[in-house]
Amino acid sequence: MVKRGYHHGNLAQALVDSCLELIEERGPTGFSLSEAARDAGVTPAAVYRHFQGREDLIAEAALQGYTIFAERMEAAYAGGQPSDLRAFLATGAAYLDFARDNPGHYVAMFESGISINRSSALNAAATRGLGVLERAAEDLSQHIPPHRRPPPQMFAAHVWALSHGVVELFQRGSPGTKSPYPPDDLLETGIGIYLRGLGILPPDA
Incomplete structure:
Protein backbone atom coordinates (compact mmCIF):
# COMPACT_ATOMS: atom_id res chain seq x y z
CA MET A 1 0.00 0.00 0.00
CA GLN A 52 -9.59 5.58 21.39
CA GLY A 53 -8.64 2.39 19.59
CA ARG A 54 -9.11 0.25 16.49
CA GLU A 55 -12.81 -0.37 17.12
CA ASP A 56 -13.38 3.35 17.47
CA LEU A 57 -11.69 3.90 14.11
CA ILE A 58 -13.81 1.18 12.44
CA ALA A 59 -16.93 2.67 14.02
CA GLU A 60 -16.15 5.99 12.34
CA ALA A 61 -15.73 4.18 9.01
CA ALA A 62 -19.11 2.52 9.60
CA LEU A 63 -20.71 5.87 10.45
CA GLN A 64 -19.44 7.40 7.22
CA GLY A 65 -20.63 4.31 5.35
CA TYR A 66 -24.14 4.48 6.77
CA THR A 67 -24.32 8.16 5.84
CA ILE A 68 -23.40 7.41 2.22
CA PHE A 69 -25.75 4.41 2.27
CA ALA A 70 -28.67 6.52 3.50
CA GLU A 71 -28.10 9.12 0.80
CA ARG A 72 -27.97 6.40 -1.88
CA MET A 73 -31.13 4.73 -0.61
CA GLU A 74 -33.05 8.00 -0.36
CA ALA A 75 -32.05 8.98 -3.90
CA ALA A 76 -33.07 5.57 -5.25
CA TYR A 77 -36.41 5.67 -3.44
CA ALA A 78 -37.20 9.15 -4.73
CA GLY A 79 -36.03 8.27 -8.24
CA GLY A 80 -38.40 5.32 -8.43
CA GLN A 81 -41.51 7.36 -7.65
CA PRO A 82 -44.41 7.67 -8.35
CA SER A 83 -44.63 3.88 -8.73
CA ASP A 84 -44.42 2.06 -5.38
CA LEU A 85 -43.06 -1.00 -7.16
CA ARG A 86 -40.32 0.89 -9.00
CA ALA A 87 -39.32 2.69 -5.82
CA PHE A 88 -39.10 -0.60 -3.94
CA LEU A 89 -37.03 -2.31 -6.65
CA ALA A 90 -34.77 0.75 -6.88
CA THR A 91 -33.86 0.52 -3.20
CA GLY A 92 -32.88 -3.14 -3.64
CA ALA A 93 -30.65 -2.27 -6.58
CA ALA A 94 -29.13 0.64 -4.62
CA TYR A 95 -28.13 -1.79 -1.87
CA LEU A 96 -26.10 -3.85 -4.33
CA ASP A 97 -24.60 -0.75 -5.93
CA PHE A 98 -23.50 0.58 -2.55
CA ALA A 99 -21.83 -2.70 -1.60
CA ARG A 100 -20.06 -2.82 -4.96
CA ASP A 101 -18.85 0.77 -4.84
CA ASN A 102 -17.95 0.92 -1.13
CA PRO A 103 -16.63 -2.50 -0.03
CA GLY A 104 -14.66 -1.17 2.92
CA HIS A 105 -17.61 0.75 4.28
CA TYR A 106 -19.91 -2.22 3.71
CA VAL A 107 -17.72 -4.56 5.76
CA ALA A 108 -17.28 -1.96 8.52
CA MET A 109 -21.06 -1.59 8.70
CA PHE A 110 -22.24 -5.17 8.49
CA GLU A 111 -19.33 -7.51 9.22
CA SER A 112 -17.08 -5.84 11.76
CA GLY A 113 -19.11 -6.62 14.86
CA ILE A 114 -19.54 -2.91 15.58
CA SER A 115 -23.00 -2.36 17.05
CA ILE A 116 -25.12 0.44 15.62
CA ASN A 117 -25.89 1.28 19.26
CA ARG A 118 -22.26 2.17 19.90
CA SER A 119 -23.15 5.86 19.53
CA SER A 120 -26.26 7.93 18.92
CA ALA A 121 -24.80 9.22 15.65
CA LEU A 122 -24.15 5.70 14.35
CA ASN A 123 -27.62 4.55 15.37
CA ALA A 124 -29.25 7.55 13.68
CA ALA A 125 -27.34 7.03 10.43
CA ALA A 126 -28.12 3.31 10.33
CA THR A 127 -31.78 3.88 11.17
CA ARG A 128 -32.04 6.51 8.45
CA GLY A 129 -30.63 4.24 5.73
CA LEU A 130 -32.46 1.04 6.63
CA GLY A 131 -35.61 3.06 7.28
CA VAL A 132 -35.82 3.87 3.58
CA LEU A 133 -36.18 0.19 2.76
CA GLU A 134 -38.89 -0.15 5.39
CA ARG A 135 -40.70 2.87 3.99
CA ALA A 136 -40.55 1.46 0.45
CA ALA A 137 -41.82 -1.90 1.76
CA GLU A 138 -44.68 -0.25 3.63
CA ASP A 139 -45.75 1.68 0.53
CA LEU A 140 -45.68 -1.45 -1.62
CA SER A 141 -47.43 -3.58 1.00
CA GLN A 142 -50.54 -1.44 0.63
CA HIS A 143 -51.13 -3.27 -2.66
CA ILE A 144 -51.48 -6.60 -0.80
CA PRO A 145 -54.89 -7.64 0.57
CA PRO A 146 -54.91 -6.90 4.33
CA HIS A 147 -55.34 -10.56 5.31
CA ARG A 148 -52.16 -11.49 3.37
CA ARG A 149 -50.11 -8.42 4.22
CA PRO A 150 -46.93 -9.01 6.24
CA PRO A 151 -45.73 -6.31 8.65
CA PRO A 152 -43.60 -3.77 6.74
CA GLN A 153 -40.61 -4.52 8.97
CA MET A 154 -40.82 -8.20 8.07
CA PHE A 155 -41.29 -7.38 4.40
CA ALA A 156 -38.21 -5.13 4.46
CA ALA A 157 -36.18 -7.68 6.47
CA HIS A 158 -36.84 -10.38 3.88
CA VAL A 159 -35.56 -8.20 1.06
CA TRP A 160 -32.61 -7.02 3.14
CA ALA A 161 -31.67 -10.64 3.87
CA LEU A 162 -31.95 -11.52 0.18
CA SER A 163 -29.85 -8.50 -0.83
CA HIS A 164 -27.20 -9.21 1.80
CA GLY A 165 -27.03 -12.86 0.79
CA VAL A 166 -26.47 -11.98 -2.86
CA VAL A 167 -23.71 -9.54 -1.89
CA GLU A 168 -21.96 -12.01 0.42
CA LEU A 169 -22.18 -15.10 -1.75
CA PHE A 170 -21.93 -13.82 -5.29
CA GLN A 171 -20.88 -10.17 -5.46
CA ARG A 172 -17.94 -10.16 -3.07
CA GLY A 173 -16.54 -13.45 -4.35
CA SER A 174 -16.78 -15.57 -1.22
CA PRO A 175 -14.52 -18.66 -1.55
CA GLY A 176 -16.25 -21.64 -3.13
CA THR A 177 -19.29 -19.71 -4.35
CA LYS A 178 -20.14 -18.74 -7.90
CA SER A 179 -23.15 -18.27 -10.08
CA PRO A 180 -23.60 -18.12 -13.86
CA TYR A 181 -25.85 -15.10 -13.33
CA PRO A 182 -24.84 -11.52 -12.39
CA PRO A 183 -25.67 -10.44 -8.83
CA ASP A 184 -28.11 -7.81 -10.12
CA ASP A 185 -30.08 -10.47 -12.00
CA LEU A 186 -30.08 -12.80 -8.99
CA LEU A 187 -31.51 -10.08 -6.77
CA GLU A 188 -34.08 -8.87 -9.31
CA THR A 189 -35.41 -12.36 -10.00
CA GLY A 190 -35.35 -13.29 -6.32
CA ILE A 191 -37.40 -10.23 -5.39
CA GLY A 192 -39.71 -10.99 -8.31
CA ILE A 193 -40.40 -14.49 -6.99
CA TYR A 194 -41.02 -13.08 -3.52
CA LEU A 195 -43.43 -10.43 -4.81
CA ARG A 196 -45.32 -12.99 -6.89
CA GLY A 197 -45.75 -15.09 -3.77
CA LEU A 198 -47.34 -12.10 -2.06
CA GLY A 199 -49.61 -11.49 -5.06
CA ILE A 200 -48.10 -8.13 -5.99
CA LEU A 201 -46.89 -9.35 -9.36
CA PRO A 202 -48.96 -11.65 -11.60
CA PRO A 203 -47.48 -15.11 -12.29
CA ASP A 204 -46.46 -14.22 -15.85
CA ALA A 205 -45.09 -10.73 -15.15
Whole structure:
Protein backbone atom coordinates (compact mmCIF):
# COMPACT_ATOMS: atom_id res chain seq x y z
CA MET A 1 0.00 0.00 0.00
CA VAL A 2 1.29 3.47 -0.84
CA LYS A 3 1.56 5.84 2.06
CA ARG A 4 -0.63 8.84 1.40
CA GLY A 5 0.33 11.20 4.21
CA TYR A 6 -2.21 13.78 5.28
CA HIS A 7 -2.90 17.48 5.15
CA HIS A 8 -2.86 19.49 8.35
CA GLY A 9 -6.21 19.18 10.10
CA ASN A 10 -7.25 16.08 8.14
CA LEU A 11 -5.54 13.38 10.19
CA ALA A 12 -8.79 11.73 11.28
CA GLN A 13 -9.99 11.27 7.71
CA ALA A 14 -6.58 10.02 6.57
CA LEU A 15 -6.79 7.33 9.25
CA VAL A 16 -10.33 6.37 8.20
CA ASP A 17 -9.21 6.09 4.57
CA SER A 18 -6.31 3.88 5.64
CA CYS A 19 -8.70 1.77 7.74
CA LEU A 20 -11.03 1.29 4.76
CA GLU A 21 -8.23 0.10 2.52
CA LEU A 22 -6.99 -2.33 5.15
CA ILE A 23 -10.50 -3.66 5.70
CA GLU A 24 -10.83 -4.31 1.96
CA GLU A 25 -7.50 -6.14 1.90
CA ARG A 26 -7.62 -8.09 5.16
CA GLY A 27 -11.04 -7.81 6.74
CA PRO A 28 -12.02 -5.88 9.88
CA THR A 29 -9.85 -7.94 12.23
CA GLY A 30 -6.83 -8.37 9.97
CA PHE A 31 -4.90 -5.24 10.84
CA SER A 32 -3.67 -3.30 13.83
CA LEU A 33 -4.04 0.35 14.77
CA SER A 34 -0.31 0.76 14.24
CA GLU A 35 -0.65 -0.45 10.65
CA ALA A 36 -3.46 2.00 9.99
CA ALA A 37 -1.28 4.79 11.36
CA ARG A 38 1.74 3.69 9.32
CA ASP A 39 -0.23 3.57 6.07
CA ALA A 40 -1.68 6.99 6.82
CA GLY A 41 1.88 8.27 7.22
CA VAL A 42 1.71 9.12 10.93
CA THR A 43 2.98 7.66 14.18
CA PRO A 44 0.77 5.30 16.22
CA ALA A 45 0.62 7.86 19.02
CA ALA A 46 -1.02 10.35 16.65
CA VAL A 47 -4.05 8.07 16.26
CA TYR A 48 -5.11 8.65 19.84
CA ARG A 49 -5.69 12.33 19.18
CA HIS A 50 -8.89 11.26 17.41
CA PHE A 51 -9.68 7.60 18.19
CA GLN A 52 -9.59 5.58 21.39
CA GLY A 53 -8.64 2.39 19.59
CA ARG A 54 -9.11 0.25 16.49
CA GLU A 55 -12.81 -0.37 17.12
CA ASP A 56 -13.38 3.35 17.47
CA LEU A 57 -11.69 3.90 14.11
CA ILE A 58 -13.81 1.18 12.44
CA ALA A 59 -16.93 2.67 14.02
CA GLU A 60 -16.15 5.99 12.34
CA ALA A 61 -15.73 4.18 9.01
CA ALA A 62 -19.11 2.52 9.60
CA LEU A 63 -20.71 5.87 10.45
CA GLN A 64 -19.44 7.40 7.22
CA GLY A 65 -20.63 4.31 5.35
CA TYR A 66 -24.14 4.48 6.77
CA THR A 67 -24.32 8.16 5.84
CA ILE A 68 -23.40 7.41 2.22
CA PHE A 69 -25.75 4.41 2.27
CA ALA A 70 -28.67 6.52 3.50
CA GLU A 71 -28.10 9.12 0.80
CA ARG A 72 -27.97 6.40 -1.88
CA MET A 73 -31.13 4.73 -0.61
CA GLU A 74 -33.05 8.00 -0.36
CA ALA A 75 -32.05 8.98 -3.90
CA ALA A 76 -33.07 5.57 -5.25
CA TYR A 77 -36.41 5.67 -3.44
CA ALA A 78 -37.20 9.15 -4.73
CA GLY A 79 -36.03 8.27 -8.24
CA GLY A 80 -38.40 5.32 -8.43
CA GLN A 81 -41.51 7.36 -7.65
CA PRO A 82 -44.41 7.67 -8.35
CA SER A 83 -44.63 3.88 -8.73
CA ASP A 84 -44.42 2.06 -5.38
CA LEU A 85 -43.06 -1.00 -7.16
CA ARG A 86 -40.32 0.89 -9.00
CA ALA A 87 -39.32 2.69 -5.82
CA PHE A 88 -39.10 -0.60 -3.94
CA LEU A 89 -37.03 -2.31 -6.65
CA ALA A 90 -34.77 0.75 -6.88
CA THR A 91 -33.86 0.52 -3.20
CA GLY A 92 -32.88 -3.14 -3.64
CA ALA A 93 -30.65 -2.27 -6.58
CA ALA A 94 -29.13 0.64 -4.62
CA TYR A 95 -28.13 -1.79 -1.87
CA LEU A 96 -26.10 -3.85 -4.33
CA ASP A 97 -24.60 -0.75 -5.93
CA PHE A 98 -23.50 0.58 -2.55
CA ALA A 99 -21.83 -2.70 -1.60
CA ARG A 100 -20.06 -2.82 -4.96
CA ASP A 101 -18.85 0.77 -4.84
CA ASN A 102 -17.95 0.92 -1.13
CA PRO A 103 -16.63 -2.50 -0.03
CA GLY A 104 -14.66 -1.17 2.92
CA HIS A 105 -17.61 0.75 4.28
CA TYR A 106 -19.91 -2.22 3.71
CA VAL A 107 -17.72 -4.56 5.76
CA ALA A 108 -17.28 -1.96 8.52
CA MET A 109 -21.06 -1.59 8.70
CA PHE A 110 -22.24 -5.17 8.49
CA GLU A 111 -19.33 -7.51 9.22
CA SER A 112 -17.08 -5.84 11.76
CA GLY A 113 -19.11 -6.62 14.86
CA ILE A 114 -19.54 -2.91 15.58
CA SER A 115 -23.00 -2.36 17.05
CA ILE A 116 -25.12 0.44 15.62
CA ASN A 117 -25.89 1.28 19.26
CA ARG A 118 -22.26 2.17 19.90
CA SER A 119 -23.15 5.86 19.53
CA SER A 120 -26.26 7.93 18.92
CA ALA A 121 -24.80 9.22 15.65
CA LEU A 122 -24.15 5.70 14.35
CA ASN A 123 -27.62 4.55 15.37
CA ALA A 124 -29.25 7.55 13.68
CA ALA A 125 -27.34 7.03 10.43
CA ALA A 126 -28.12 3.31 10.33
CA THR A 127 -31.78 3.88 11.17
CA ARG A 128 -32.04 6.51 8.45
CA GLY A 129 -30.63 4.24 5.73
CA LEU A 130 -32.46 1.04 6.63
CA GLY A 131 -35.61 3.06 7.28
CA VAL A 132 -35.82 3.87 3.58
CA LEU A 133 -36.18 0.19 2.76
CA GLU A 134 -38.89 -0.15 5.39
CA ARG A 135 -40.70 2.87 3.99
CA ALA A 136 -40.55 1.46 0.45
CA ALA A 137 -41.82 -1.90 1.76
CA GLU A 138 -44.68 -0.25 3.63
CA ASP A 139 -45.75 1.68 0.53
CA LEU A 140 -45.68 -1.45 -1.62
CA SER A 141 -47.43 -3.58 1.00
CA GLN A 142 -50.54 -1.44 0.63
CA HIS A 143 -51.13 -3.27 -2.66
CA ILE A 144 -51.48 -6.60 -0.80
CA PRO A 145 -54.89 -7.64 0.57
CA PRO A 146 -54.91 -6.90 4.33
CA HIS A 147 -55.34 -10.56 5.31
CA ARG A 148 -52.16 -11.49 3.37
CA ARG A 149 -50.11 -8.42 4.22
CA PRO A 150 -46.93 -9.01 6.24
CA PRO A 151 -45.73 -6.31 8.65
CA PRO A 152 -43.60 -3.77 6.74
CA GLN A 153 -40.61 -4.52 8.97
CA MET A 154 -40.82 -8.20 8.07
CA PHE A 155 -41.29 -7.38 4.40
CA ALA A 156 -38.21 -5.13 4.46
CA ALA A 157 -36.18 -7.68 6.47
CA HIS A 158 -36.84 -10.38 3.88
CA VAL A 159 -35.56 -8.20 1.06
CA TRP A 160 -32.61 -7.02 3.14
CA ALA A 161 -31.67 -10.64 3.87
CA LEU A 162 -31.95 -11.52 0.18
CA SER A 163 -29.85 -8.50 -0.83
CA HIS A 164 -27.20 -9.21 1.80
CA GLY A 165 -27.03 -12.86 0.79
CA VAL A 166 -26.47 -11.98 -2.86
CA VAL A 167 -23.71 -9.54 -1.89
CA GLU A 168 -21.96 -12.01 0.42
CA LEU A 169 -22.18 -15.10 -1.75
CA PHE A 170 -21.93 -13.82 -5.29
CA GLN A 171 -20.88 -10.17 -5.46
CA ARG A 172 -17.94 -10.16 -3.07
CA GLY A 173 -16.54 -13.45 -4.35
CA SER A 174 -16.78 -15.57 -1.22
CA PRO A 175 -14.52 -18.66 -1.55
CA GLY A 176 -16.25 -21.64 -3.13
CA THR A 177 -19.29 -19.71 -4.35
CA LYS A 178 -20.14 -18.74 -7.90
CA SER A 179 -23.15 -18.27 -10.08
CA PRO A 180 -23.60 -18.12 -13.86
CA TYR A 181 -25.85 -15.10 -13.33
CA PRO A 182 -24.84 -11.52 -12.39
CA PRO A 183 -25.67 -10.44 -8.83
CA ASP A 184 -28.11 -7.81 -10.12
CA ASP A 185 -30.08 -10.47 -12.00
CA LEU A 186 -30.08 -12.80 -8.99
CA LEU A 187 -31.51 -10.08 -6.77
CA GLU A 188 -34.08 -8.87 -9.31
CA THR A 189 -35.41 -12.36 -10.00
CA GLY A 190 -35.35 -13.29 -6.32
CA ILE A 191 -37.40 -10.23 -5.39
CA GLY A 192 -39.71 -10.99 -8.31
CA ILE A 193 -40.40 -14.49 -6.99
CA TYR A 194 -41.02 -13.08 -3.52
CA LEU A 195 -43.43 -10.43 -4.81
CA ARG A 196 -45.32 -12.99 -6.89
CA GLY A 197 -45.75 -15.09 -3.77
CA LEU A 198 -47.34 -12.10 -2.06
CA GLY A 199 -49.61 -11.49 -5.06
CA ILE A 200 -48.10 -8.13 -5.99
CA LEU A 201 -46.89 -9.35 -9.36
CA PRO A 202 -48.96 -11.65 -11.60
CA PRO A 203 -47.48 -15.11 -12.29
CA ASP A 204 -46.46 -14.22 -15.85
CA ALA A 205 -45.09 -10.73 -15.15
